[in-house]
Amino acid sequence: QDISLFQLKLKEKRNSLRIISAVIESMKHWSQYTYKTPLLFEVLGTLDSAVTSGAYGAKNFLLRDGKESLPCVFYEIDRELPRLIRGRVLRCMGNYDTKRNIFKCVSVRPATIPEQNTFQEFVKIADVEMTAYVKTMNEI
């Protein structure tokens, strides 16, 4: 009795939040599954614009990796966006809004060198996991 209850509890949490390391392209791809499981993305890219202020404490900027570029917004709700230097690699955590094509960041900071060097590995790891996940989802 106890065990089945416990297994039930575990199962209902099956679609729990995942944090996925992604390049811009793969983030856009995996974002189509956010209706099935909540996803938060870790994206590394070069700051490719000035940081401009918008309404409601918004800070807007452009992130680029390879040929892809991504409009980003960070809302200064509980803290200010740190000073960011154009041309440097940033590490952003956030959600992708497919309709508006904008990456809503909750955490933005310069990426460390080890992070940059290992990022492709984490993208690979997340890709494998998400591919397997989507496959099982389609089977069900």
Place this chain on the structure above:
Amino acid sequence: MAQGVGGHTEAVGPAQGQVRTPDKKNGLFQFNTGLCCPFRSAPKSCSSYIGSERYTFSFTIRDSPTYFINVNSWGREEYIRSLSESFRVGDCVTIENPLVQSKEGEKEEKFNPVTPSCYKLLISENHSVVKTSSCYEMDTKLLSLLHLPVKDPQDYYSLGDITANGQSLDGRILNVLAAVMSVGEPKYFITSDKRKGQRCEVKLYDETEMSFPIICWDNESIQLAQSWIPRETVIFASDVRVNFDKFRNCMTATVISKTIITTNPETAEANVLFSFIRESAQSGALHDKMEEQSKESINLETIVDVYTVKQLKEKALQSDGKPEPVFGIIYGYISMLDIDDNVSKVIRNRCSVCRFVVNEMSNTCTFCGDISSDSKSTFVSFDILVDLTDHTGTLYSCYLSDCIAEETLGCTVQEFLTLPEDKRTALKWQLLLERSKIYFKITLSSNWRTGLKANILSCKLANPIEASQSLLGKRLHHVAW
């Protein structure tokens, strides 16, 4: 545990007066009583198979204060495994149609608990049935046997007596009555002949000795030990072996295949010890000792298994609610950390005597009871619930508390309380959504909202190189689960 069963002895009648007379039912002998087993062996050990095919498993059952009997079962691996997994020490079992055999004298008792019966029972897959019933269906008379030592309650050595006798007791087998000071985590290793082994050290104490190690090597006793509550549980361990540990220069005890452990015995002698525990907790005498041991009992270096959140949940599902905790490492992120909103959510008062979280309303400690009612005897400490997320999912409501929270946040609870809100927010973002190496201990609990109780043992920012290699390599140092 490896007595031969070749040349089946004829099924002798019920062991007169030794176990209750079996009822004859449908031509089967049925021991028609619930029987609890205060001892059971691991289903398989080095000596437990003959050739490659036969496995054995033994346990001891009891149905009266005076009488108990050893039960052996032999058979295919699957049968023995499923049998051994169908009940635990303390469960009630009914055995139908066992073979009743005469004991083989001394040889028998060398590796099995000494029983008053001159018989033993043999269970076979084809002829016998073992039924288990839950504790709710159990006869209260049987339940009370769980707390009755199998030896004369007065026939025990105090820990001080063992220490005082020292090396002259080396190798002796005797009984111990003592309280549990701390339970170490099971440590896994591979023997030189490539077998998996495990070891768990429990520290005992009594009026005469503050710290005395007893070592468990088998899965059954390790599981049992994991259920003990430090400073609350008293055990009567019959037939443990005591040895002189040259390396540590002290006496130690070891749980062996003859040992039967009675948890929280209901005897006058144990009651004296219970009072001693209570008094020493109240006087604070144990506090330093406990501090010291709580640190030493979690040695992070021994934790090597790396899990993803998904693997961990799968492991937990497979474990069928086994009580032993899982220690491991997750490379992931803290995805929920609410320390800058409402301080009262992350701070709890603890009892300065025993470090338990005190009741919020009354500000009293449930463990030490009435003595902590004045607020001076409590101190503030962190008690933070965090979510852990990786690329495979999220583990909700993990505990980050007390000293470990202070280490993780890099600030003491006192410092934290003086921080303005924006500084708390800054502190939060040093950890939140940053890739971390998290050591954890998971205990299964159906009472828990999530089914799992997760305690964080350490949380530091991860080295990305180490994390990626570990996740890519998937080198799971898997050992006994």
